[in-house]
Amino acid sequence: MKFARRAAYRTAMFVVSIFSVVAIWxxxxxxxxxxGGKFFGVSVLPRANNTAMxxxxxxxxxxxxxxxxxxxxxxxxxxxSGAWFSLRLSLVGFFLGTTIGVGLxxxxxxxxxxxxxxxPYLVMSQTVPLIALAPLVVSWGGKLEIGSFVWPxxxxxxxxGTFLAFFPIAVxxxxxxxxxxxxxxxxxxxxxxxxxxxxxxxxxxxxxPFMVPAFKLGASGAxxxxxxxxxxxxLKGGIGRLIIEYAREATGDPAKVFTAVFGAAALGLIMxxxxxxxxxxxxxxxxxxxxx
Amino acid sequence: MKILTRIKNILVPLSFGVVFLLxxxxxxxxxxxxxxxxxxxxxxFEQFTKNTSRIWDxxxxxxxxxxxxxxxxxxxxxxxxxxxxxxxFLNQLITPLAISLNAxxxxxxxxxxxxxxSITSEIPRRFMVTLVVYFIVLVNVAKGLTQVxxxxxxxxxxxxASDIEILRKVRVPNAVPYLFTALKVAAPASVITxxxxxxxxxxxxxxxxxxxxxxxxxxxxxxxxxxxxxxxLGLAFYTVSIILEKITRKGETK
Amino acid sequence: xxxxxxxxxxxxxxxxxTQQVDALVDVNLTVDQGEFVSLIGPSGCGKSTLLRxxxxxxxxxxxxxxxNNKTVSQARLDQDYGMAFQQAGLxxxxxxxxxxxxxxxxxxxxxxxxxxxAAEMLELVKLPEFADLYPWQLSGGMQQRIAIARALAAxxxxxxxxxxxxxxxEMTREYMQGELLRICGETxxxxxxxxxxxxxxxxxxxxxxxxxxxxxxITSVIDVDLGAKRNEDTRAADGFFRNITAVREALRGxxxxxxxxxxxxxxxxx
Ligand SMILES: Nc1ncnc2c1ncn2[C@@H]1O[C@H](COP(=O)(O)OP(=O)(O)OP(=O)(O)O)[C@@H](O)[C@H]1O
Ligand SMILES: [Mg+2]
Numbered sequence: 070m071k072f073a074r075r076a077a078y079r080t081a082m083f084v085v086s087i088f089s090v091v092a093i094w095x096x097x098x099x100x101x102x103x104x105g106g107k108f109f110g111v112s113v114l115p116r117a118n119n120t121a122m123x124x125x126x127x128x129x130x131x132x133x134x135x136x137x138x139x140x141x142x143x144x145x146x147x148x149x150s151g152a153w154f155s156l157r158l159s160l161v162g163f164f165l166g167t168t169i170g171v172g173l174x175x176x177x178x179x180x181x182x183x184x185x186x187x188x189p190y191l192v193m194s195q196t197v198p199l200i201a202l203a204p205l206v207v208s209w210g211g212k213l214e215i216g217s218f219v220w221p222x223x224x225x226x227x228x229x230g231t232f233l234a235f236f237p238i239a240v241x242x243x244x245x246x247x248x249x250x251x252x253x254x255x256x257x258x259x260x261x262x263x264x265x266x267x268x269x270x271x272x273x274x275x276x277x278p279f280m281v282p283a284f285k286l287g288a289s290g291a292x293x294x295x296x297x298x299x300x301x302x303x304l305k306g307g308i309g310r311l312i313i314e315y316a317r318e319a320t321g322d323p324a325k326v327f328t329a330v331f332g333a334a335a336l337g338l339i340m341x342x343x344x345x346x347x348x349x350x351x352x353x354x355x356x357x358x359x360x361x
Numbered sequence: 362m363k364i365l366t367r368i369k370n371i372l373v374p375l376s377f378g379v380v381f382l383l384x385x386x387x388x389x390x391x392x393x394x395x396x397x398x399x400x401x402x403x404x405x406f407e408q409f410t411k412n413t414s415r416i417w418d419x420x421x422x423x424x425x426x427x428x429x430x431x432x433x434x435x436x437x438x439x440x441x442x443x444x445x446x447x448x449x450f451l452n453q454l455i456t457p458l459a460i461s462l463n464a465x466x467x468x469x470x471x472x473x474x475x476x477x478x479s480i481t482s483e484i485p486r487r488f489m490v491t492l493v494v495y496f497i498v499l500v501n502v503a504k505g506l507t508q509v510x511x512x513x514x515x516x517x518x519x520x521x522a523s524d525i526e527i528l529r530k531v532r533v534p535n536a537v538p539y540l541f542t543a544l545k546v547a548a549p550a551s552v553i554t555x556x557x558x559x560x561x562x563x564x565x566x567x568x569x570x571x572x573x574x575x576x577x578x579x580x581x582x583x584x585x586x587x588x589x590x591x592x593x594l595g596l597a598f599y600t601v602s603i604i605l606e607k608i609t610r611k612g613e614t615k
Numbered sequence: 616x617x618x619x620x621x622x623x624x625x626x627x628x629x630x631x632x633t634q635q636v637d638a639l640v641d642v643n644l645t646v647d648q649g650e651f652v653s654l655i656g657p658s659g660c661g662k663s664t665l666l667r668x669x670x671x672x673x674x675x676x677x678x679x680x681x682x683n684n685k686t687v688s689q690a691r692l693d694q695d696y697g698m699a700f701q702q703a704g705l706x707x708x709x710x711x712x713x714x715x716x717x718x719x720x721x722x723x724x725x726x727x728x729x730x731x732x733a734a735e736m737l738e739l740v741k742l743p744e745f746a747d748l749y750p751w752q753l754s755g756g757m758q759q760r761i762a763i764a765r766a767l768a769a770x771x772x773x774x775x776x777x778x779x780x781x782x783x784x785e786m787t788r789e790y791m792q793g794e795l796l797r798i799c800g801e802t803x804x805x806x807x808x809x810x811x812x813x814x815x816x817x818x819x820x821x822x823x824x825x826x827x828x829x830x831x832x833i834t835s836v837i838d839v840d841l842g843a844k845r846n847e848d849t850r851a852a853d854g855f856f857r858n859i860t861a862v863r864e865a866l867r868g869x870x871x872x873x874x875x876x877x878x879x880x881x882x883x884x885x
Contacts, residue, residue, distance in 0.1 A: 079457060086458045113484065115477035122477060185370065186377030196549040196599035197592035200557060201568070204576045205584055209398055252704050259670050259698045260721045261691050270717065274708040289464045296466045301560040301573060309469075316472035316561065326472055334465045341464035355707055356751035 091125050098122055123324040128331075131324040144325070148311065148332040155295050155307035156336055158223055162230020163291040163340070169231065170238030170287065177239075178246040178272065179264065191240055199232050200297050206232075207302040226298035226307070233290030241283020245276025278355070281348045288340040296333060308333050400582040408586035415571075416590040423567040424594050426483055427555035430490020431547060431598075437491070438498025439540070445499070446506035446532065456503070459496045467493060468554055471561045486558040493554045494547045501543035505536030541606040548598040556591060568594070616684055618773050618805040619646040619669055624678035626664050626831075637830035638664045641678070644824065644833065648772070651799065651806045653816035653823045655862065661831025662809045666775050669807060670698055682773060694722060696773040697766030701781040703758035705750035705765075712737065712746040715765045722769065736764040739798055756787035760794065767802065774799065777809045789850075792818055796845055813866070817858045818845060825865040835865045 101117030115121060132145040173191075177184035207225040249272050257267045299309025308329060315326040382402050388394065389401040409416065445452040470492070474485035509531050517527045559569030568591050575584035621644040628636040639661045646652050654662045667673040668680055671687040682690035690696065697718070705714045712733040719729045737743045740760040750758055759779060766774055780788045792815060799806055810816050816823045823837045839858050841849060849855055 082453050083457045083461075086454045089454065090458070115474070120476070182373065185373040187374075189374040190378065193596065197595040198549070198553040198556065200553055201572055201588040201591040203560075204573045205581065205588070208576050208581070250704070252700055252702055253706070255672055256698065256700075256704055257721075258672055259691065259696075260718050261694065262721050266721055270720070271706070274706065277708070285464070289466075292464075293466045293468075296469065297557055297560065300469075301557075301569075312469050312472045313561070316475065319476045323476065326476070330469050330473060333469045337465035338461065341461070354710075354749050356749075 094122065094125060098124070120320060120323050123327065127324045128327040131322075131328050144328055148308070148328050151306065151308040151311045151329065152332040152336045155292075155299065155309065155333075156339060158227045158295045158307065159230050159288075159291045159336070159340055161224075161227040162295055163234050163288055165227065165231040166234025166287055166291060167238055167284070170235035170283075171242050173235070173239040174242035174246055175268070177243050178268075184243070188240075188243075191236055194236050195240075200229070200294065202232065203229050203294070203298045203301045207298050207304060222304055223306070226295045226304055229298040230291035230294035233294040234287035237283050237286035237290060238280075241279050241286070242276060245279030245283075246272045248279060249275040277351050281344065281351070284344045284347070285341060288344050289337060292337050292340050296336075308336060400585045404582040405585040405589060408582045409589055412583065412586060416587055419566065419568045419571045419587065420590045420594050422483075423552070423556045423559070423569065423591075426486045426558070426567070427490055427551040427594075427598065430487045430555065431494050431551040433487075434491040434494025434551070435498050435544065435547065438495045438543075439502055441495070441499050442502035442506055442536075445503045446528075449507075452503060452507065456500065459500045462496055468557050471558045475561060475563060481564060483564065485563070486555060489558050490551045490554045494551055497547040497550065498540070498543045501539045502536050505539030506532045509535045537609060541602065541609070544602040544605070545599065548602040549595045552591070552595045552598050616648065617645050617681075618648050618650065618683060619644065619807060620681040620684075621645070621665070621669070622679050622681075624665075624668055624675045624680055626661070626668060626673060627676045630676060639668070639675075640830040640832050642831075642833055646805060646807060649803050649805055650822065651796075651808065651820050653808045653810055653820040654826060655810055655813065655816045655823055655866070656826030657828055657866075658811075659831075660826040660828035662826060663777055664831065665826075666777050666807060666809055670696065670775050694718065694769050695771055696775055697769065697771040699759075699762050699766045699774070699776045699779045701778040703750070703755070703762040705758055705761055707749065707751055710747050710749055711742070711753070711761055714750060714761060715768050717765060718769050732768055733764075736768050739767070739801070740764045740794070756783055756791060759783060759791060763795065763798070767798065767804065770802065772803075772805060774804050774806045776806065778811065779808075780815070781811065788815070793845075793847070795819065813859050813862050814850070814855075817841075817855060817862060818849060823862050825862065837861050837865060 097115075098117050101122075102114055103118045104116055119127075132143070132148070134144060136142050136144045136147045173187070177187060206229050207222060209220050209225050246268075253271055253275070254267065257271055262270070295307065296309040298304060299307040300313055303310055303313060311329040312326060312333065315322075315329050319326050385399070386402050389399055441455075445455060468489060471485055471489050474488050478484045478488075506528075513531050513535075514527060517531055522530070556567055556569030556572075559565075559567045560573065564570075565574065568587055572584050572587045572591075575581070575587065621642055624639060624642045625637075626639040628634075628638055642661075642665060644652075644665075654665060656662055664673065668675050669682065669687060671680075671691040680687045683695050685693070685695070705711075706717070709717070712730065715733040715736050716729040719732060724732075734743065734746070737746055740763060742757060742760060742764075745753060745757065745761075750761065753761070759782075763779070766776075780791050783791060795806075796819060798804075806819075808816075808819060810819075817839055820839050823839060824833055825835045825837065826832065827834045837858070841852070841854050841858065
């Protein structure tokens with residue numbers, strides 16, 4: 070009961086905060102300079118005119134109008150199918166990333182030498198912009214042939230999602246696998262349990278509270294990777310391409326790009342939602358304090 | 362004993378790295394991999410040394426954008442977190458928003474910002490970096506300012522300390538480690554955001570634009586060389602944030 | 616056949632290095648079938664180490680150990696003993712009965728046999744109605760009883776316990792001591808029991824083994840002459856106090872330095 074009330078309160082606060090953002094946007098449109106403001110010769114204040122900053126209502130109503138003049142395809146259909154396309158790529162990337170990340174974590178937990186050799190690179194890789202590889206990886210599309218399998222362009226985007234997803238997942242899972250208390254490990258030893266038995270009966274269940282936040286990072290990494298791949302190479306079909314295309318039309322149809330931007334936001338939130346649901350599922354029987 | 366483990370901690374990763382590079386180089390040669398798939402490390406290094414000054418130019422453009430955004434975003438984030446710690450209603454309002462922004466590919470806003478400023482300016486990119494850094498710093502520092510140990514606050518109350526004194530003696534010291542945790546995340550994020558922003562068009566002088574244009578011209582080894590520059594930039598930012606943390610830590614223990 | 620046989624066992628940690636610790640030196644101990652033996656002594660005298668040697672969680676640096684006339688490693692593989700620690704150490708993600716089933720799962724028992732045994736063990740520790748709850752929904756004493764049920768689930772002939780009641784309050788503790796004696800009596804289990812409490816050792820044991828530190832060794836073994844049947848009246852009997860005094864005297868001799876003397880005095884005050 071208490072829990073439900075708190076959830077309702079949080080939702081309400083979230084809605085209020087969204088409305089505050091809307092209010093600030095509209096307020097700036099009233100008081101802000103129409104053609105941007107300069108301080109010491111540098112333009113820091115954005116233009117408040119309707120071309121640069123359309124009204125929120127214009128953005129929302131844009132959804133019900135056709136994508137291009139004369140077409141009978143409403144823009145919300147286009148944005149939705151673009152987001153759906155990117156979502157599928159992100160899911161592929163996420164699942165590949167999970168497989169590789171968890172696999173590496175198991176390997177590192179099993180063999181100290183692998184952990185010693187690999188972990189510094191994993192930590193370092195969090196700090197270097199791997200995303201710079203996006204155009205490179207996407208350029209494999211259509212050119213690379215492995216036997217009779219021709220590498221499709223969309224797979225490159227997913228692979229990029231995998232790149233960004235698997236590092237946090239590997240590190241988080243490793244931390245979780247090593248979090249099993251020494252006494253519990255000793256207990257399993259006293260049962261003469263095999264390493265595999267200890268892994269599945271003790272280490273993995275103990276790792277869940279660490280894996281959930283790692284998966285959250287991984288999920289948003291997968292989305293970022295896919296969208297960046299789409300944007301940097303203009304990969305057709307996804308939400309990233311729509312954003313780039315619509316941004317070019319911004320002088321004539323300023324609200325259009327926002328429909329796609331909101332689509333990208335929805336995409337990220339849906340991926341996060343999947344992880345949040347699995348969090349609730351896996352942690353349902355755990356003591357409430359330990360849900361980190 | 363200690364020296365031995367330290368050597369091990371360096372040698373083992375080092376040999377992993379060398380083996381990885383050798384395998385990479387070997388794979389490219391043995392399987393005769395086409396450069397568009399994978400360029401050989403030796404070729405990449407060759408390109409890197411040949412184009413050092415150009416890569417440096419591009420790196421300094423993206424690096425400046427990242428640095429400007431990082432500094433402004435950190436300052437604004439810290440300032441706002443003080444406001445939030447004072448007014449808990451605002452805190453409850455902004456924190457969920459900031460957290461859900463984490464799940465969103467927020468950098469797509471560059472597409473919008475490019476329209477809000479003139480397309481030939483670096484401002485939209487710096488604005489974007491600022492925004493990303495701002496929310497990272499805000500969430501963490503606000504946490505540090507508010508999640509203090511209640512015994513400490515009670516102790517200060519027993520000294521009849523004012524709110525300002527509690528802020529200075531308890532909350533701020535508690536928030537410092539949180540700030541550095543935030544910076545360690547924000548520093549690499551600022552680099553990434555800076556050059557992802559370049560993918561949205563506008564000026565073509567940074568690392569991101571160079572990488573795309575080199576690939577468009579099928580000069581993949583050169584593109585890899587720019588990627589190497591990007592990695593070094595990211596590492597430099599991360600290293601500086603760690604050094605800053607170490608310096609403040611030292612001050613604490615003295 | 617003796618349940619446990621320790622012949623000249625020693626354990627030296629970090630041998631040859633600057634942090635070398637002689638945790639146990641030349642320890643000899645025989646525990647008979649069905650016997651209840653307590654290990655007592657100041658902190659750091661090697662009680663836990665001795666128990667871990669018997670459990671084959673540590674390898675001795677000298678001497679040999681046998682359980683049920685087998686090597687300890689064979690005994691561990693055959694699951695000839697169950698173990699319980701100071702912390703109940705139940706798995707948060709398993710229900711109470713699934714926790715009890717854990718060792719049986721690892722032995723490859725089938726599902727029906729497992730749940731039947733878990734129900735039987737819950738009956739034994741008098742908590743049958745808690746089968747489907749999770750450990751964190753139980754009190755500390757209940758958790759410790761589940762841990763004992765888990766240790767006994769495979770009906771091992773030997774039970775090794777390291778301060779299992781150390782984290783419990785005095786009331787629960789005395790209740791648990793009674794329960795442990797009842798359960799071990801019903802199942803004819805041999806017990807090696809590590810404790811810090813003199814009354815606990817005396818109340819439970821047939822023999823109390825007194826150890827001393829630096830290096831860890833057995834200094835004396837006291838036979839407790841309280842008969843086989845123990846109940847709440849035992850705690851008020853003259854013999855109980857006589858035995859407590861005997862153990863206390865034996866422990867006095869182990870006061871290696873001022874620090875451990877204080878530790879023991881602290882214990883007596885309980
Ligand atoms: N893994 C280990 N490595 C090094 N030294 C150890 C290790 N385990 C125990 N020791 C040392 O061995 C000695 C005996 O430890 P042990 O845990 O057996 O004592 P104990 O009698 O159980 O003490 P307590 O009553 O505090 O539990 C101690 O000096 C301890 O520091
Ligand atoms: Mg001990």
